[in-house]
Amino acid sequence: MGNPNGFIQVKRKVAGYRPVNERKHDFSEVEQTLDEQDRRDQAGRCMDCGVPFCQWGCPVMNNMPEWQDAIYRGDWKSAIDLLHVTNNFPEFTGRICPAPCEHACTLNIHEEPVTIRENEASAAEKGFEFGYVKPIPSGPRTGRKIAVVGSGPAGLACGDLLNKWGHYVTVFEKDDAVGGLLRYGIPDFKLNKAIVDRRISILAQGGIRFKTNVHVGLDLSGSEMLGQYDAICLTIGAMKSRSLDIEGINLNGIHYAMDYLTQQNRIIHGSHVQEHMLIQARDKDVVVIGGGDTGSDCVGTAIRQGAKSVTQLEIMPKPPEKRNSDNPWPYWANIFRQSSSHEEGCERMWGILTKKCIGEANRIKQLQIADIKWLKDNDGRMSMEEIPDTSRMINADLVLLALGFVHCIHEGIVNEFGLECDHRGNIQVNQDFMTSKPGVFAAGDAVTGASLVVRAIAQGRDLARSVDAYVRKI
Ligand SMILES: Cc1cc2nc3c(=O)[nH]c(=O)nc-3n(C[C@H](O)[C@H](O)[C@H](O)COP(=O)(O)OP(=O)(O)OC[C@H]3O[C@@H](n4cnc5c(N)ncnc54)[C@H](O)[C@@H]3O)c2cc1C
Numbered sequence: 433m434g435n436p437n438g439f440i441q442v443k444r445k446v447a448g449y450r451p452v453n454e455r456k457h458d459f460s461e462v463e464q465t466l467d468e469q470d471r472r473d474q475a476g477r478c479m480d481c482g483v484p485f486c487q488w489g490c491p492v493m494n495n496m497p498e499w500q501d502a503i504y505r506g507d508w509k510s511a512i513d514l515l516h517v518t519n520n521f522p523e524f525t526g527r528i529c530p531a532p533c534e535h536a537c538t539l540n541i542h543e544e545p546v547t548i549r550e551n552e553a554s555a556a557e558k559g560f561e562f563g564y565v566k567p568i569p570s571g572p573r574t575g576r577k578i579a580v581v582g583s584g585p586a587g588l589a590c591g592d593l594l595n596k597w598g599h600y601v602t603v604f605e606k607d608d609a610v611g612g613l614l615r616y617g618i619p620d621f622k623l624n625k626a627i628v629d630r631r632i633s634i635l636a637q638g639g640i641r642f643k644t645n646v647h648v649g650l651d652l653s654g655s656e657m658l659g660q661y662d663a664i665c666l667t668i669g670a671m672k673s674r675s676l677d678i679e680g681i682n683l684n685g686i687h688y689a690m691d692y693l694t695q696q697n698r699i700i701h702g703s704h705v706q707e708h709m710l711i712q713a714r715d716k717d718v719v720v721i722g723g724g725d726t727g728s729d730c731v732g733t734a735i736r737q738g739a740k741s742v743t744q745l746e747i748m749p750k751p752p753e754k755r756n757s758d759n760p761w762p763y764w765a766n767i768f769r770q771s772s773s774h775e776e777g778c779e780r781m782w783g784i785l786t787k788k789c790i791g792e793a794n795r796i797k798q799l800q801i802a803d804i805k806w807l808k809d810n811d812g813r814m815s816m817e818e819i820p821d822t823s824r825m826i827n828a829d830l831v832l833l834a835l836g837f838v839h840c841i842h843e844g845i846v847n848e849f850g851l852e853c854d855h856r857g858n859i860q861v862n863q864d865f866m867t868s869k870p871g872v873f874a875a876g877d878a879v880t881g882a883s884l885v886v887r888a889i890a891q892g893r894d895l896a897r898s899v900d901a902y903v904r905k906i
């Protein structure tokens with residue numbers, strides 16, 4: 433620990449976001465950066481706890497005290513090297529991880545936690561700036577060939593390790609570009625795609641082969657692939673969006689959040705979308721149904737497109753401002769949060785049931801909504817009850833459904849292999865990440881259900897270890 437009094441002398445300082453009036457007119461990253469001295473001072477707040485709960489809170493088990501100390505000393509090479517021991521892509525998580533580590537930071541019991549996520553992004557950026565992040569030549573090639581299907585964070589982390597360990601790795605991606613939801617889900621204002629391209633270039637130079645526009649199960653069958661590769665890793669995400677079974681849901685002007693966000697990401701990257709296919713918020717009353725992060729990304733996108741108004745509806749009650757007694761440190765705090773997008777101008781409503789979509793000439797015009805209250809029975813089961821006389825209409829020219837994801841897409845490779853799925857529809861795997869089909873493995877959102885980038889990376893890393901052991905035995 434570089435500065436034993438750092439946590440007493442230095443207050444938490446975050447870099448903050450660019451001013452609303454500036455950022456809401458562009459899709460550049462909203463987050464700013466601290467200067468080097470401030471960043472080092474912030475890292476110096478780490479107390480090097482005997483039991484680093486932050487590490488326990490981090491799904492990839494980043495070793496926070498070690499690299500906070502390296503940052504404090506200005507030893508950026510050690511900082512990035514230490515990060516890479518546990519996390520393939522600190523430049524992604526440093527930007528977009530919700531940072532459960534900070535919730536678990538010991539300082540968080542009575543003080544403000546260390547700015548772990550921002551420190552991670554800084555270490556990654558310094559690592560790239562000084563040329564410490566380079567393609568790592570693989571060890572002697574083993575001759576084993578592994579196919580990774582799906583190029584999101586799980587597939588990339590898995591492919592990265594297997595390639596470094598000497599196997600021939602080919603990553604197949606059905607989209608025209610690599611990255612999964614990093615590329616076509618998460619908006620540029622949270623994660624600039626140049627950051628994704630920079631890492632993909634390092635991976636490609638390190639020897640990974642990327643094949644885009646190949647939909648495995650359609651363009652290339654699973655059985656053909658099994659004949660060509662020693663193992664197949666399915667990291668296909670959980671892309672089946674949840675819908676709403678209410679009257680009028682098929683009206684024009686009602687879209688899945690993913691269709692909207694993906695289209696905007698593609699436009700930023702030069703794709704031309706035909707006029708009749710455009711989903712545009714300009715001058716519209718936009719209603720986002722779903723109060724989660726995907727919904728928040730829709731809010732930020734609609735604001736940048738020039739929406740007249742943006743309203744976000746959430747069926748659950750508003751979370752408390754502070755932790756409840758049944759949600760203590762060091763667990764993730766279930767409290768009220770405001771994203772950068774919410775700050776940009778959005779009405780948020782909680783405890784709202786969407787009852788009906790009302791249109792004119794087959795186009796959405798209004799939503800019928802009502803307030804609900806949540807009841808808990810003796811077994812802790814929750815049920816909702818509409819509050820009488822609260823039913824009302826709100827204007828809506830564009831409705832975005834951000835209700836989460838059900839499971840991975842079964843049509844295609846999952847059905848072709850006849851893979852067993854759990855009761856939720858996620859691909860079932862054993863402790864070694866092998867599916868019910870020998871030689872076919874799976875990880876990431878496809879197995880856990882929709883989750884986080886850092887969890888996908890953690891799963892991808894565990895998957896790589898199992899596949900490495902498997903191909904070395906056959
Ligand atoms: C809008 C949005 C915002 C998010 N924001 C955040 C955030 O801020 N922070 C955070 O931590 N998490 C966020 N998440 C969650 C995070 O992006 C995911 O948990 C993570 O990307 C899952 O990684 P994955 O590798 O399992 O799958 P994905 O990233 O979903 O990648 C799966 C890939 O597989 C490809 N694929 C699927 N089937 C096939 C096939 N048959 N053949 C070839 N390719 C195929 C898909 O095209 C896709 O590229 C967000 C999610 C969404 C939807």
Ligand code: SF4
Nearest residue numbers: 490525529531533549
């Ligand atoms: S990956 Fe996420 S949880 Fe882990 S140290 Fe970084 S910000 Fe914290």
